[in-house]
Amino acid sequence: MITTEPVGDWTWEVPLSGSPSAPELAMETSAAIWDVLNKHELAISKGKAEISVAAINDPHSIRLQEKFTDANSETLRSRSPVAGSQPHARIGIEHIFTIRIQCPGVWLESGKRHRAEKLFSIQVEIWKSALLVVTLETYSDAWLTFDTRDRAQSKISEENAHRLSSALAEISIRLNTEVEPGDPNYFATPAVDGFDDQGTEGASYVDPWGTFENSARSRKLRAYIPAGPPTYEEVTDLPVRYYTVALNGQKVGFIWASVGEFSAGYTPRTAAGEDAFIAGKEFIMLFREAHSKNLAPLDALEWLAQRAAQIGVGKVEETCPLEASSLEELEELSGTY
Structure with a gap:
């Protein structure tokens, strides 16, 4: 990873x-x-x-x-x-x-x-x-x-x-x-x-990725994002639907929404380096806009997939959303490939 x-x-x-x-x-x-x-x-x-x-x-x-x-x-x-x-x-x-x-x-x-x-x-x-x-x-x-x-x-x-x-x-x-x-x-x-x-x-910590890395990525992503109004919850224990997003020909991360909760967000693909976090700002701001329109998370996901391409902040690679059994599964994918 x-x-x-x-x-x-x-x-x-x-x-x-x-x-x-x-x-x-x-x-x-x-x-x-x-x-x-x-x-x-x-x-x-x-x-x-x-x-x-x-x-x-x-x-x-x-x-x-x-x-x-x-x-x-x-x-x-x-x-x-x-x-x-x-x-x-x-x-x-x-x-x-x-x-x-x-x-x-x-x-x-x-x-x-x-x-x-x-x-x-x-x-x-x-x-x-x-x-x-x-x-x-x-x-x-x-x-x-x-x-x-x-x-x-x-x-x-x-x-x-x-x-x-x-x-x-x-x-x-x-x-x-x-x-x-x-x-x-x-x-x-x-x-x-x-x-x-x-x-x-022997390992010093149990699951250091889950304990430390996810919070480190979250802090790094927030550093690019200005303070703003309330938006969707950032965590969920339920399955999520997601799209892979690319910028300048490189996969930079995933936009996702929970199935059954008021949660949605962006997960950076760490193998993409700094570009994953820079691109994340644009998607987080789009989620804020979707939230202000009172869109449900899954509707917001579809709106983002279309809106991102229209304004040139990224390209969604799939025609239909994929599904992960949990946000944790998606986060692990984002840290590996």
Whole structure:
């Protein structure tokens, strides 16, 4: 399953000598990490990146911020001269230079390839021109022997775990330093070669997806939505009918309505990355409009399916709604494929 918060992370720290060019070193390092991930299809195509420069004594004081959507090893390296131009030239011992990259990648299940728009993230920081810090985070449970709902998945782990293990070892060789696994979290415990075997160590929490991930996704979605009037209930224990919605050719989520209760809403497809949450704002606002028209939830669902296409906020993929036995079943679907 694909999560909105990291399943695990790993860090490498490299002391620097002399007075390296922080931007160029950070860009070259991030390109090298991308190359390693790309070799194992953990970073493919092009990612989204953000560069920032902040004062050490005030991280919230951003002196420079730049975003771009074509990040891969080639474009990262080609931006090095740009990063060394005038706005960056005054970066020194009082600054931290950071580049963070969202990496689309592939995870495997029964030989089938599944793409996630945020499988990993790479963060490269240069502190005071004296320390290089690389952090790698993953947002998939494909490397675990038990998924984030506590179900055994030894075959999926066998298909994927060795790819992560090889990448971690190769990054350590590239950086010429040992990897430091991140702290245990409610999903899993990172290790130098990937993750501890939950079958041996045991899970820290029961069903962390249901306990933590759904609320994390809800908070993330709400961050895009302005305050407004009352609307449909967001939860139900009854079956739901739903449509898959796509934007710019990518499935971004599902609009749904309960069968028998006053509940309806939008569930983001986390494998679509940030676009799933950005698109969610439009559908939630349409549900508010339907609610103001006093439409019953199932009528609102049909109205949304037509209205979304009319105003260009998304395309409904089915001609008739599908049905899930529960909202929980739909949420699990949205976090997997």
